[in-house]
Amino acid sequence: MTWPEMQPILIQGTIDTLYMVGWSTLVTVLGGLPLGVLLVLTDRGGLLANKTVNKALGAVVNVGRSLPFIVLVVALIPFTRLLIGTSIGPTAAVVPLSIGAIPFFARLVETAVREVDHGLVEAVLSMGGGTGTVVFKALLPQALPSLVAGLTTTVITLVSYSAMAGAVGAEGLGSKAITYGYQRFETGFMIATVVVLLAIVTVVQLLGDGVVRLLSRRERTAS
Amino acid sequence: MPGAATARRALDSDGHPVITTTGLTKVYRSRGRDVTALDGVDLHVREGEIFGVVGRSGAGKSSLIRCVNLLERPTSGTVVVDGQDLTALAGRGPRAGAALRRARSRIGMVFQHFNLLSSRTVQGNVELPLEILGVPGRERARKARELLGLVGLADHARAWPAQLSGGQKQRVGIARALAGDPKVLLSDEATSALDPETTRSVLDLLRDLNRQLGLTILLITHEMDVVKSICDSAALMRDGKVVESGTLSGLLATPGSELARELFPLGGPPPEGDHTVVDVTFHGDSAARPLISQLSRTYDIDVSILGAAMDTIAGRQVGRMRIELPGRFEDNVVPIGFLRERGLTVELAGSTEAAGTTGSAESVKPVEFVEKTVEEAR
Numbered sequence: 001m002t003w004p005e006m007q008p009i010l011i012q013g014t015i016d017t018l019y020m021v022g023w024s025t026l027v028t029v030l031g032g033l034p035l036g037v038l039l040v041l042t043d044r045g046g047l048l049a050n051k052t053v054n055k056a057l058g059a060v061v062n063v064g065r066s067l068p069f070i071v072l073v074v075a076l077i078p079f080t081r082l083l084i085g086t087s088i089g090p091t092a093a094v095v096p097l098s099i100g101a102i103p104f105f106a107r108l109v110e111t112a113v114r115e116v117d118h119g120l121v122e123a124v125l126s127m128g129g130g131t132g133t134v135v136f137k138a139l140l141p142q143a144l145p146s147l148v149a150g151l152t153t154t155v156i157t158l159v160s161y162s163a164m165a166g167a168v169g170a171e172g173l174g175s176k177a178i179t180y181g182y183q184r185f186e187t188g189f190m191i192a193t194v195v196v197l198l199a200i201v202t203v204v205q206l207l208g209d210g211v212v213r214l215l216s217r218r219e220r221t222a223s
Numbered sequence: 224m225p226g227a228a229t230a231r232r233a234l235d236s237d238g239h240p241v242i243t244t245t246g247l248t249k250v251y252r253s254r255g256r257d258v259t260a261l262d263g264v265d266l267h268v269r270e271g272e273i274f275g276v277v278g279r280s281g282a283g284k285s286s287l288i289r290c291v292n293l294l295e296r297p298t299s300g301t302v303v304v305d306g307q308d309l310t311a312l313a314g315r316g317p318r319a320g321a322a323l324r325r326a327r328s329r330i331g332m333v334f335q336h337f338n339l340l341s342s343r344t345v346q347g348n349v350e351l352p353l354e355i356l357g358v359p360g361r362e363r364a365r366k367a368r369e370l371l372g373l374v375g376l377a378d379h380a381r382a383w384p385a386q387l388s389g390g391q392k393q394r395v396g397i398a399r400a401l402a403g404d405p406k407v408l409l410s411d412e413a414t415s416a417l418d419p420e421t422t423r424s425v426l427d428l429l430r431d432l433n434r435q436l437g438l439t440i441l442l443i444t445h446e447m448d449v450v451k452s453i454c455d456s457a458a459l460m461r462d463g464k465v466v467e468s469g470t471l472s473g474l475l476a477t478p479g480s481e482l483a484r485e486l487f488p489l490g491g492p493p494p495e496g497d498h499t500v501v502d503v504t505f506h507g508d509s510a511a512r513p514l515i516s517q518l519s520r521t522y523d524i525d526v527s528i529l530g531a532a533m534d535t536i537a538g539r540q541v542g543r544m545r546i547e548l549p550g551r552f553e554d555n556v557v558p559i560g561f562l563r564e565r566g567l568t569v570e571l572a573g574s575t576e577a578a579g580t581t582g583s584a585e586s587v588k589p590v591e592f593v594e595k596t597v598e599e600a601r
Contacts, residue, residue, distance in 0.1 A: 120338050128325060
């Protein structure tokens with residue numbers, strides 16, 4: 001394969017990968033953030049302490065976390081078809097990607113929120129704040145650097161998940177790598193795919209680290 | 224000093240109670256076992272006073288102050304703050320309803336570890352309670368600046384908490400606690416994480432606020448110095464119970480008061496032989512009169528001073544002295560009566576049960592033990 005032959009395929013693959021990762025990141029945050037916060041709030045001693053709910057949420061997260069992603073994708077095909085109308089293509093891939101990443105991100109959110117000093121919760125309560133105030137004015141802002149770091153990890157995981165989804169009908173760099181690199185023995189194309197994926201992951205990591213550094217600077221200007 | 228004493232609020236009259244707890248009990252259940260943190264605590268904090276609760280760690284101080292604004296739900300008993308029964312507002316579930324939240328916003332609280340949000344500037348931290356109260360933005364900023372001025376941090380509004388020293392952080396904590404115009408301030412070991420000098424300045428600030436704003440302060444501490452320097456009244460807690468409580472001057476005038484002894488420790492050897500050793504407490508006018516020399520002249524006896532200290536407690540001059548009179552107690556009834564008549568508190572050193580159990584008995588025992596073993600060795 002020559003470079004002019006590879007170029008449009010690589011570009012299309014990258015666009016599809018970014019499309020899948022982008023949308024599934026959005027859905028993951030919308031689903032995982034509340035789930036992670038609820039895991040902390042419903043835990044023993046939490047503001048919404050509720051053993052049953054906590055156990056149930058924990059179980060859902062654990063099931064999601066313990067299934068290998070490739071199995072999850074296949075298992076979700078009927079659900080995806082129901083939701084999107086098809087199980088093929090990048091839009092359809094957003095469904096299993098999000099469902100796979102939500103429990104992962106929720107655990108990271110849980111850890112980040114749990115690290116917030118309980119004294120701050122107490123302080124907000126003593127001012128007359130309710131649970132919502134505690135979450136939005138104390139827990140989330142205080143955990144923000146850790147949350148962003150967790151999001152970075154999640155996005156990178158999504159990039160790798162999207163390649164696996166490529167094996168079963170989603171488009172993107174993963175599917176291109178399988179079609180050209182694996183089935184047609186195009187070593188040159190394989191190398192090009194690796195380079196592009198590496199570049200995407202590096203950019204995401206650097207961006208995430210930069211934001212974390214910016215956010216935690218104010219906390220480190222200690223005397 | 225009499226001028227200063229009258230300038231102080233007339234607290235010895237019956238102040239209107241601002242915080243009243245009745246039969247407050249808190250039982251924690253951990254791993255099937257019940258731990259009683261509060262065991263029927265009755266507390267009366269009067270309007271405009273600084274009330275200190277002292278006790279060792281584990282005595283229940285922390286649970287007590289958290290029960291006052293219901294951060295901890297009491298197992299039984301009631302809490303009334305400024306005429307409002309908070310325990311009745313609490314409802315049944317663990318979540319605070321709107322009425323309780325509104326009541327809490329009128330009770331300021333400061334914490335040992337400041338509990339400032341590192342994600343907000345100093346001004347942002349002071350604005351937080353105002354946001355909860357729904358105060359509009361511009362008004363919030365104005366009020367926050369005013370409060371920061373009050374605690375002497377007007378120049379630090381834009382700083383981050385991490386850039387401040389411990390004392391400055393606590394000042395921000397105090398400014399934040401005052402944002403809801405509270406009548407009552409709860410202080411949970413507010414100076415325990417600070418060095419002595421900073422402690423001094425934070426205590427001075429609290430006393431100024433108490434005087435300027437008529438703020439009633441309930442503080443818990445394990446440092447007797449805090450009580451000595453700013454409190455009007457105090458309570459001693461042990462094993463979840465209030466063992467003693469009252470105004471400092473009242474406690475000092477109470478024979479056998481443990482708090483008085485802790486506030487004002489007296490050295491000197493324990494009584495022995497044919498002497499009578501008494502602890503004398505002077506307060507008010509008597510502190511200035513030459514009573515010991517009068518005693519000596521009137522009854523023609525030699526008085527030895529074994530230990531003595533003068534201090535200012537709750538803004539008053541107080542002296543305590545351990546003196547030795549020749550002869551047994553029976554021989555000294557008249558001179559002791561003379562001192563009592565002149566308004567001094569006189570206690571026979573080591574005679575009261577309380578005195579025996581806390582200090583001397585424990586320190587005497589090892590000596591006896593040593594003597595016995597020596598005899599046995601012979």
